[in-house]
Amino acid sequence: MVIKRALLTKFLLLALLVLQTGEVRADSRLESFVQDELQFGQGLGLPSITSFHGYSVDDIMNGVDAVVQAWYMDDTTEEDQRLPHHRQPDEPVPLAKLLDLGIVAMRLDADNHENDENLTIIRGQRGYMHMDIVTLTPEKMANYEAMIKRFFEEHLHTDEEVRYCLEGSGYFDVRDEEDRWIRVSVRKGGLIVVPAGIYHRFTLDTNNYIKAMRLFSGGPDWTAYNRPHDHLPARYLSSIDH
Numbered sequence: 001m002v003i004k005r006a007l008l009t010k011f012l013l014l015a016l017l018v019l020q021t022g023e024v025r026a027d028s029r030l031e032s033f034v035q036d037e038l039q040f041g042q043g044l045g046l047p048s049i050t051s052f053h054g055y056s057v058d059d060i061m062n063g064v065d066a067v068v069q070a071w072y073m074d075d076t077t078e079e080d081q082r083l084p085h086h087r088q089p090d091e092p093v094p095l096a097k098l099l100d101l102g103i104v105a106m107r108l109d110a111d112n113h114e115n116d117e118n119l120t121i122i123r124g125q126r127g128y129m130h131m132d133i134v135t136l137t138p139e140k141m142a143n144y145e146a147m148i149k150r151f152f153e154e155h156l157h158t159d160e161e162v163r164y165c166l167e168g169s170g171y172f173d174v175r176d177e178e179d180r181w182i183r184v185s186v187r188k189g190g191l192i193v194v195p196a197g198i199y200h201r202f203t204l205d206t207n208n209y210i211k212a213m214r215l216f217s218g219g220p221d222w223t224a225y226n227r228p229h230d231h232l233p234a235r236y237l238s239s240i241d242h
Helices: 002-021 026-038 040-044 057-061 095-100 117-126 144-151
Strands: 068-072 104-107 130-136 161-175 181-187 190-194 200-204 210-216
Touching: 068 095, 095 104, 095 181, 130 144, 144 200, 181 190
Parallel strands: none
Antiparallel strands: 068 181, 104 190, 130 210, 161 181, 161 190, 161 200, 161 210
16 A cells, blocks of 8 residues: 555656656646556556546646645634634645645546546446535534534544535544644545545634535444554554654
8 A cells, every 4th residue: 555655656756747747748748657667557547647537737736836835733623613724824735745744636527426437437447436525514503513623633544535525614623643633625526535644633714614525335334443543554654653
């Protein structure tokens, strides 16, 4: 699993580097890199660039930071967990850092999620056999305040957590390898994969509205193990913390 995450990180970091330097022939080089070195179709279970319908490398990599952004948090969440909680001065976290932690972020077409071939590819290659759609908002939840407090308890899962924001927005907070909180803002079109074994929590932001698709491998499993549960085999970050 660690090797797979490292290979994925290597690929996406290369893609980011190519896009930042504005190379003209990025598509062919990256497609060759995927086919020759990463072999996404042979064990990683993640779709290759060439698998996506109607998307070039630029389409896939550009625009992710418009729907997924991250920063290190301050220590004042007792005031209101739904506030951004930026540090002063601000400490943004690049997507490459999230990848180092095994967290994958993508941008898809939320308006076309029912017929999106790219979502179908992801579900097929990752084995996401089950999905549901949930809407979190005070108007639809009589116990809204209690529920978001419950979601905000620090926990981990033994399976990866996959959330695709179809409308609205919310925050996923994750621990880095030094146990610092990183706040990940996900808005419409953003899909985030939080790996098994990483401590995290969720809250809505001050808009108090999100409609999200939840994807699962096999049957749905919402089992949350509140901290501390470092003894679980899924607790992969414990092996690289120090």
